[in-house]
Amino acid sequence: xxxxxxxxxxxxxxxxxxxxxxxxxxxxxxxxxxxxxxxxxxxxxxxxxxxxxxxxxxxxxxxxxxxxxxxxxxxxxxxxxxxxxxxxxxxxxxxxxxxxxxxxxxxxxxxxxxxxxxxxxxxxxxxxxxxxxxxxxxxxxxxxxxxxxxxxxxxxxxxxxxxxxxxxxxxxxxxxxxxxxxxxxxxxxxxxxxxxxxxxxxxxxxxxxxxxxxxxxxxxxxxxxxxxxxxxxxxxxxxxxxxxxxxxxxxxxxxxxxxxxxxxxxxxxxxxxxxxxxxxxxxxxxxxxxxxxxxxxxxxxxxxxxxxxxxxxxxxxxxxxxxxxxxxxxxxxxxxxxxxxxxxxxxxxxxxxxxxxxxxxxxxxxxxxxxxxxxxxxxxxxxxxxxxxxxxxxxxxxxxxxxxxxxxxxxxxxxxxxxxxxxxxxxxxxxxxxxxxxxxxxxxxxxxx
Amino acid sequence: xxxxxxxxxxxxxxxxxxxxxxxxxxxxxxxxxxxxxxxxxxxxxxxxxxxxxxxxxxxxxxxxxxxxxxxxxxxxxxxxxxxxxxxxxxxxxxxxxxxxxxxxxxxxxxxxxxxxxxxxxxxxxxxxxxxxxxxxxxxxxxxxxxxxxxxxxxxxxxxxxxxxxxxxxxxxxxxxxxxxxxxxxxxxxxxxxxxxxxxxxxxxxxxxxxxxxxxxxxxxxxxxxxxxxxxxxxxxxxxxxxxxxxxxxxxxxxxxxxxxxxxxxxxxxxxxxxxxxxxxxxxxxxxxxxxxxxxxxxxxxxxxxxxxxxxxxxxxxxxxxxxxxxxxxxxxxxxxxxxxxxxxxxxxxxxxxxxxxxxxxxxxxxxxxxxxxxxxxxxxxxxxxxxxxxxxxxxxxxxxxxxxxxxxxxxxxxxxxxxxxxxxxxxxxxxxxxxxxxxxxxxxxxxxx
Numbered sequence: 005x006x007x008x009x010x011x012x013x014x015x016x017x018x019x020x021x022x023x024x025x026x027x028x029x030x031x032x033x034x035x036x037x038x039x040x041x042x043x044x045x046x047x048x049x050x051x052x053x054x055x056x057x058x059x060x061x062x063x064x065x066x067x068x069x070x071x072x073x074x075x076x077x078x079x080x081x082x083x084x085x086x087x088x089x090x091x092x093x094x095x096x097x098x099x100x101x102x103x104x105x106x107x108x109x110x111x112x113x114x115x116x117x118x119x120x121x122x123x124x125x126x127x128x129x130x131x132x133x134x135x136x137x138x139x140x141x142x143x144x145x146x147x148x149x150x151x152x153x154x155x156x157x158x159x160x161x162x163x164x165x166x167x168x169x170x171x172x173x174x175x176x177x178x179x180x181x182x183x184x185x186x187x188x189x190x191x192x193x194x195x196x197x198x199x200x201x202x203x204x205x206x207x208x209x210x211x212x213x214x215x216x217x218x219x220x221x222x223x224x225x226x227x228x229x230x231x232x233x234x235x236x237x238x239x240x241x242x243x244x245x246x247x248x249x250x251x252x253x254x255x256x257x258x259x260x261x262x263x264x265x266x267x268x269x270x271x272x273x274x275x276x277x278x279x280x281x282x283x284x285x286x287x288x289x290x291x292x293x294x295x296x297x298x299x300x301x302x303x304x305x306x307x308x309x310x311x312x313x314x315x316x317x318x319x320x321x322x323x324x325x326x327x328x329x330x331x332x333x334x335x336x337x338x339x340x341x342x343x344x345x346x347x348x349x350x351x352x353x354x355x356x357x358x359x360x361x362x363x364x365x366x367x368x369x370x371x372x373x374x375x376x377x378x379x380x381x382x383x384x385x386x387x388x389x390x391x392x393x394x395x396x397x398x399x400x401x402x403x404x405x406x407x408x409x410x411x412x413x414x415x416x417x418x419x420x421x422x423x424x425x426x427x428x429x430x431x432x433x434x435x436x437x438x439x440x441x442x443x444x445x446x447x448x449x450x451x452x453x
Numbered sequence: 454x455x456x457x458x459x460x461x462x463x464x465x466x467x468x469x470x471x472x473x474x475x476x477x478x479x480x481x482x483x484x485x486x487x488x489x490x491x492x493x494x495x496x497x498x499x500x501x502x503x504x505x506x507x508x509x510x511x512x513x514x515x516x517x518x519x520x521x522x523x524x525x526x527x528x529x530x531x532x533x534x535x536x537x538x539x540x541x542x543x544x545x546x547x548x549x550x551x552x553x554x555x556x557x558x559x560x561x562x563x564x565x566x567x568x569x570x571x572x573x574x575x576x577x578x579x580x581x582x583x584x585x586x587x588x589x590x591x592x593x594x595x596x597x598x599x600x601x602x603x604x605x606x607x608x609x610x611x612x613x614x615x616x617x618x619x620x621x622x623x624x625x626x627x628x629x630x631x632x633x634x635x636x637x638x639x640x641x642x643x644x645x646x647x648x649x650x651x652x653x654x655x656x657x658x659x660x661x662x663x664x665x666x667x668x669x670x671x672x673x674x675x676x677x678x679x680x681x682x683x684x685x686x687x688x689x690x691x692x693x694x695x696x697x698x699x700x701x702x703x704x705x706x707x708x709x710x711x712x713x714x715x716x717x718x719x720x721x722x723x724x725x726x727x728x729x730x731x732x733x734x735x736x737x738x739x740x741x742x743x744x745x746x747x748x749x750x751x752x753x754x755x756x757x758x759x760x761x762x763x764x765x766x767x768x769x770x771x772x773x774x775x776x777x778x779x780x781x782x783x784x785x786x787x788x789x790x791x792x793x794x795x796x797x798x799x800x801x802x803x804x805x806x807x808x809x810x811x812x813x814x815x816x817x818x819x820x821x822x823x824x825x826x827x828x829x830x831x832x833x834x835x836x837x838x839x840x841x842x843x844x845x846x847x848x849x850x851x852x853x854x855x856x857x858x859x860x861x862x863x864x865x866x867x868x869x870x871x872x873x874x875x876x877x878x879x880x881x882x883x884x885x886x887x888x889x890x891x892x893x894x895x896x897x898x899x900x901x902x
Contacts, residue, residue, distance in 0.1 A: 070634035089538035139652035185519035203588035
């Protein structure tokens with residue numbers, strides 16, 4: 005193996021693709037979201053290419069009205085559990101909300117996925133900003149941003165204590181004496197906090213990875229602070245190298261300030277690649293997607309981001325002044341700020357904005373040849389803007405196949421990406437250790453079984 | 454196929470077996486609970502024998518202290534999801550609490566398991582009486598029995614509305630026009646009740662079975678009423694034919710009174726079979742289990758049932774008077790009543806009681822030859838005490854293997870049990886239809902896509 009620092013690649017999967025109109029492509033399976041065969045094909049493709057992991061975004065509510073785009077998705081932990089049985093090495097990262105779950109239940113489910121997958125579970129921790137999610141869980145409004153992050157922080161502390169509640173040596177299983185476990189090595193966290201009271205111990209043995217890989221994607225101040233304390237991998241969206249490099253430096257500095265090794269916080273910006281064998285072919289591919297968009301859908305999405313009505317916009321005009329002038333929305337600044345910045349910088353009309361958002365939802369879209377994609381990835385990686393990438397194919401499986409067949413060989417030739425897996429767990433792929441158990445105490449030899 | 458009424462068989466699985474000391478047997482895997490290969494072996498064995506389903510009990514808390522018996526278990530829905538990928542026909546029934554879950558989340562997860570398993574999910578609905586579960590979910594005490602059942606009833610009504618929220622024809626997926634779904638066929642339950650406020654729609658398409666198979670196991674008055682309203686299969690524990698026949702008649706009458714077809718409520722008592730080629734061999738097998746019990750564990754279990762201390766009991770005396778004289782405990786009457794009734798009827802000492810509880814926890818233990826087991830099953834089935842059985846092998850996999858190899862052929866020769874699956878879904882195995890969708894309205898032809 006090359007001693008060179010290695011890229012980390014995560015396959016961010018989404019129904020028929022990340023582009024909003026992907027389901028309309030002639031080869032697309034428009035019912036991909038509930039068709040397990042589709043997901044198995046994608047997972048096996050990503051594993052055959054030795055991706056570190058695959059990833060599913062999520063929110064506990066219907067997405068939009070369903071009129072123009074598939075609005076549902078299988079529960080991501082359930083889907084990843086099924087995929088764990090069709091794969092053997094690739095990491096499996098699910099988005100789950102800390103706002104709409106209970107720590108005992110979710111810690112148990114994540115530990116269970118880690119067990120049945122042989123140490124391949126990852127948790128993308130989200131606090132769920134949407135009003136539609138709140139309405140599905142008995143709330144009349146979304147809990148405030150700071151409160152959601154305070155709950156998330158306490159949630160993580162409880163979950164870690166639960167995952168630690170079985171010491172590795174807790175189970176003796178001495179058939180001769182009938183002694184099964186050492187109760188002194190099964191710990192009760194007995195947590196009593198602002199949001200949760202949880203006795204424990206967990207009823208699942210410590211997972212193979214200690215904790216599932218902890219992932220985070222919020223880029224607000226609260227989100228970055230949370231990431232610096234807890235996250236081991238960070239998914240992020242930047243449309244320029246400069247923005248990505250700023251974010252990368254900021255996160256590493258915060259991790260250092262929190263007393264952590266900055267190399268233990270893997271930063272993964274998203275990239276939506278439109279790949280062609282020539283620049284013209286790549287442009288034509290991107291245009292094919294653009295032509296399939298339904299403008300009414302884009303207007304609704306844009307209106308939702310700015311919490312206004314679709315009628316506030318004129319397709320062939322710039323963003324209206326009341327949006328350009330408004331202050332940051334609490335907690336949502338990354339998304340709306342990115343759009344305003346992009347629109348102003350490139351002097352885009354509303355039609356052009358929704359065209360740009362149709363593919364990557366604020367992520368970095370790149371149109372080019374395999375060499376250009378590989379060179380851009382290399383430049384961000386070596387220039388201090390990324391430890392790897394979230395690969396967001398505009399159409400699935402085709403966009404991922406193209407990336408695997410045409411871009412990966414170039415990255416491998418540069419010595420930047422593995423030819424095959426070296427480890428078996430998600431933490432091993434990302435070069436991260438199993439966390440120490442907070443309850444573990446060294447025993448005298450005569451106390452050790 | 455024989456036109457004769459058919460037995461339904463459910464493989465109730467539990468770590469190394471249902472007997473509390475099963476993990477101590479020479480051939481047992483004492484780490485079975487977190488070893489996926491163990492569960493896959495059991496699931497494939499049960500499927501090879503064309504069992505209707507397999508089943509996992511559960512509670513969201515550690516079971517006991519762990520000192521004498523494995524105290525944990527993988528999250529059952531996660532485990533069944535993994536098993537769904539190692540099997541193709543057998544039904545998969547998980548116990549999940551309606552007290553410690555949210556309907557939107559659980560309805561989604563159950564629907565997702567039904568999708569990835571191709572219509573094989575079942576839900577054993579429990580209300581979780583234990584104090585240790587309450588303490589893991591922020592409660593200082595267990596919610597009262599009637600309140601738990603009221604919540605369960607509302608939970609079921611919300612879950613059914615969510616499973617119905619996508620009409621079968623909701624997805625149009627018209628690539629040419631860009632129209633994905635018909636919003637008029639995606640319904641918002643907008644439920645506002647005593648326990649829950651849930652907007653919807655669910656973000657998962659209606660599951661293949663409409664609803665997962667709905668199973669219930671409580672035998673209190675509240676439990677029986679709930680079962681008569683909602684349950685399609687009922688797990689129950691009776692130590693005599695007479696008790697089982699009484700329960701069977703009562704449940705069928707309640708179902709009829711609730712306006713349901715009593716044949717749509719499948720009653721499945723548990724049986725713990727100790728099988729030998731002669732009666733003496735079967736007795737020796739049962740004795741082998743009994744000899745492995747740790748009496749201190751049995752005393753603790755007995756004390757927990759009667760909410761007292763282990764020191765209240767003398768091993769070689771009958772149950773103490775204060776227990777024989779006390780009134781029924783709210784909600785727990787089935788378990789403690791069964792024990793008192795058994796102890797009085799057979800004049801058992803405490804040592805004998807805990808010996809009897811070690812295997813079946815109040816279920817029907819039967820020691821005999823394959824012919825005797827098959828004859829007993831047939832007698833209960835034909836005599837109006839059962840529609841089938843919950844097969845609870847004292848050791849796993851060995852006890853299930855013996856049942857499959859030696860008892861099933863006898864039942865098949867009698868024409869009482871299928872040779873092979875005829876359907877592909879759990880509902881088909883149990884002879885139950887997909888429920889009608891409460892939101893479905895017939896459209897005029899010109900409105901139908």
